[in-house]
Amino acid sequence: MERPLTTQSNPLAQAALKKRAQFVPSSVAAYSGVVVDRAENSTLWDVDGKKYIDFAGGIGALNVGHCHPKVVSALQKQAGKFTHTSFHVASYPDYASVCEKLIQTIPTSHPQKAALFNSGAEAVENAVKLARFFTRRSAVISFGYAFHGRTLLCLTLDGREKVLKSGFGPFAPEIYRAPFPYPYRAPLGITPDELTEYCLEELKRLWRSEISPEQTAALIVEPVQGEGGFIVPSSGFLKGLRELCDAHGTILIIDEVQSGFGRTGKFWAFEHEGAVKAQGRSSASRFRKSVSDEGILPDLLVAGKSLAAGMPLSAVIGRAEIMDAAPSGAIGGTYGGNPLSCVAALAVFEIFEKEDLLKKANLIAKTVKARFDAFQKKFSVVGESRGLGAMRALELVSNPKTKTPLSPDQVKKIIAECEKKGLLILKAGIFDNVLRTLMPLTIEEKTLAEGLDILESVLEGFSS
């Protein structure tokens, strides 16, 4: 069970944590002992006035930073008008405007539609429902180490046993799992170059041994795994999935809840999948335009987290014929596309355009990559520095030759030491041994350097 780690003299935080321990179940994780009072851009101040550099960004939900003035002003204005009607009861234009903005980010001329929900998990659930309804098939394939959320269907999709799944069965039926290419930990005898082919072959084997492609409604994949440990799949993997989906009329759901909104230096991480030619696909394919000359496209894309600057909002964006297939009332909910969340999302889109956050993401990526690569050379505790754009990570090991994961206790100590020195950073990975960066893309250069200096000084103490 995660327990708040408090290491400094902080009476107000201590009192708040004591109250938390009394009234909040310990199954609600506490990744740090920070009790926040206020926040601005990439800095938090706790209730005792201590300052923290934020490399966690509310678990990747704050790519535009804390309390961006445009977000704050939009929220204040909307709060004085109306806070809720339920979009189903009395609609408002901002909901459709958010959908329009989301659709404009998908590089295709094929008609798209979007629907709004509250959390990433809820959007994933709805993407699966839509795929099943459209195809009239029931099976869904997810991938090893995947994370799609904590609802029953999502945790069935998740590829992580400990903490998430253990003890929570029985799980939802008709979910199957195929291996995800994890280049740093490729199966014995498989070189990183062979990994894409190996994983695609394993998927085809699953289609022979467990479930036929004709019964498979959807594949759901993270283009860069988030909670799994910022695993960037080996090259060509996503394109391979796209082609297999095309060949079998299976819906490709791309989950960009963590990797989206500029985190990887492009608006969506799937856009990194390189230029491919639309050729050699089955004439029976229902998705003839899904592999464009520019790269791959999802049939359904799931977004959340940074969509609304920390306000609860998620979305499914996808091919209009899939989105429109289910009857009225089949998807949605009381709060989905809440008006406050919608105005925050519209402010986020404006900030992306006006402040060129994609450019900023690439600058952050360059700085963090250079520092992390240097940490890998310098510190034995760093097994691998990896990532895509500003979605960067360090996989920590007790021995770089054997790649033995650093123990969760040691990783916890590193995170607690960072916290003591004023840096908030999160772990990830199936071994809980990956440090990941989800700082706001608006972070000031100086603050970024300061945070990286803290991390370096802590890692120094944990390396032989």
Ligand SMILES: Cc1ncc(COP(=O)(O)O)c(C=O)c1O
């Ligand atoms: C890729 C991915 N999908 C889905 C989710 C679930 O989102 P939420 O916690 O908003 O339900 C997450 C959360 O971390 C995620 O990283």
